[in-house]
Amino acid sequence: MHRELFRPGVLVALSICAGCIGWSGHVLLLPVAVAFPLLWSLARRRLQAAAVSAAYFFAASRGLPQGVANFYGQDIWPGLLLWLVASSAFVAVHFVLWTDRKGWQKPLRYVAACIAMAIPPFGILGWAHPITAAGVLFSGWGWWGLAATAVGLTVMTTQYRPAAVIVMASFWLWSAAEWTTPILPASWMGVDLQMGGSLGRDTGLQRQQELIDVARAQSVGTTIVLPESALGFWTPTVARFWQKGLTGTDITVIAGAALLDASGYDNVLVQISAKGHEVLYRERMPVPGSMWQPWRGWIGHSNDYESGARAHFFANPVVEVGSAKVAPLICYEQLLVWPVLQSAFHRPDAIVAVGNGWWTAGTSIIDIQQASSEAWARLFNLPLVISFNI
Template sequence: MLTVMQNSPLPLSPRSVIVRQAGTSLVHCLPAVATGIMVAMLSWYPGHCALMLIALPAAWSRLRGRMAGFAVWASYYLTGARDIPVVCERFFAGYNELAPPVGLSLGIAFWLLQAIVLALPWTLLKPGPAASAMSCAWRTALAALVVTIPPIGIIGWLSPLHVASALYPGWQLAGMAFGIAALCAVTMRQSSPAGWFACGLLAALSICAHGLWVPPAAPAQWMAVNTALGRFDQSRYPSLYKRTRQLRTIAHGAFASGASVVILPEEIAGLWRPAMALWWRTDIEHMRAAGQTLVIGVNLGVSTKPLRYTDSAVVTGAGRGRADSRQPVPAALWRPGGQTSAIRGDISEPYLTIAGRRAAMSLCYEDLLWWPHWRTLLDRPDVVISQSNGWFDADLALARIQQQGIRSVAQLAGAPLLRATNR
């Protein structure tokens, strides 16, 4: 009896149990973090392989514990959005709103917060070890939609739904539905016959989509012009006049080279003033007479106190039209309640008609999101036009990730992409 009692293991103290559980969680979190980082780098810049996004829900559904599920997604969002601190420092310091250290600190806070917010739905919806195939599927679909559409979708960059354009180019709404189904299928347990059947069917449909895919050509004589004019100082009239002269020269050169439609970057002309309309009047009259169309990024005033404006693309010359940004950059341009703020455009605004072609517009930050482009999933445009002003991020990975995002939208829509940027 005494020998048996001596050989029996001693009961663990509560503190020992907590330490052991923490060590077990850490062991599971380390490979989760490595997976999130790897997928972010392979899917986005520098990897540019959106198909790798399918590995995220596959790993997430099989990891043990919600902490590991949170780790895989948080590390993915932290890695993909790694430029936020530097962007905030440059942007707010560039406009003399914040000192560089303060802007950097604010950027770090935004960077950490966005990862937490975007990873939280995946954490709460993580399936348990005994979850059925259907439970895994609906949890995956719901989490993917929650992080892509508003309100969380306002910062819905790096959405796993970009896998749809990699798998089903040109298939629009059907392609998006099959893309969501693919994300769901890889979360089903390997022993599930339904999972194997779904994966096989979706793979066959993807092969069919790529077999039918023909990259669309941009309209003839349409030109998107990239500029290197830097930040626009709008505080003095000499600066306004200098920028106007630069843009007029660029437009003249593009039209002289044979273009009939010229696209300039977002916000490149700044806040539109009566003096600028006067400076452009002769050029606009000439363009109208010559059948030439200019698409230019401007800010249009709505009210003065508080200052409210729209971040807009204006069509002038032989054509007329206007599209407003449906989601200006949060904190940078869109500041509800602030003294100065861009206001959001109508989510239901129709396509612009430019030289007889229907154009879907994407203004800067919208390149990173899915929901402003809902119409492209239902009604294929003739062309997708992206205007961006990245004077603060042209040398960062963010600029290339932004370009990849809007290219993904255009690819799923089956439309050519024309993109004008300023750096």
């Protein structure tokens, strides 16, 4: 009896360690997450596989309950409920696809689980995907590095797992010794703000002027990136105010805003200069629950702001800023796999990652987002611009 409990207990404990350490927000620790398929494959029963999956996901996303409590100004219970719901996709996929059959059944099923958690619909909740470690293990290898990581994860579920561990650990150590952070594109500057929950909510012209002054004060770069939601609602009045505020400069500002219309709103990035302005990017995957609420339309909220943010799943993977192709990632998109891979397929010149993370106080969520962005940028050897508000 004790032996039967000991093995799954050890697997669950190790899964918690893999989730906590791999997703601690330190980019060089991401390869710890590749231990998950090994632990999943060592389960002897389907329920054990579910427990291992739940332990890994809960540990990796441990900041969610506190973040939700901060965002809504409530106690932690709603966050715990959302934490449970968010884990359901990851646990269900790995529960259903687990098998105790010998041969190549288990690795092939893990490949299926990897793919399922990388693309919609399950990929909508596909946080903490071990494939993200490709950027650390095989920096600069691009699609070949992604393929090598996928092969390594698959071999982790076979009897050859010791060889896979040795090989991947060797690449990890080599990469850590040679690691360099992604560079900024020439003449670009990402600006971090510390305006808390007022950013995007204080929509007065005084706040807009403060942000214009911030942009004009940057001594390096002519393309200035401000965080998600920085401008609040994007209206003709705000657009004209900004264009006038940048008159006499050669600065281009890329900033987050919300674009409201009769059927809901888009979480967007806008581009502004003294010469004009345009909506540059519409977010492909807003945060499920707090922003993207498709069920609202089923209960009568179909023509107002309450219908939530729209998801443009596979739209605008890259956008043009001057002569450069840029892959934008807004907040939640930095935690997922398919937005960045879709963008990488279009061969961008840089990645721009923005967020409004005031609600993450007391958690490592922003660190995890930035570590993920850095890993993807290093995998494809792309410059990276980051701008966050805390």
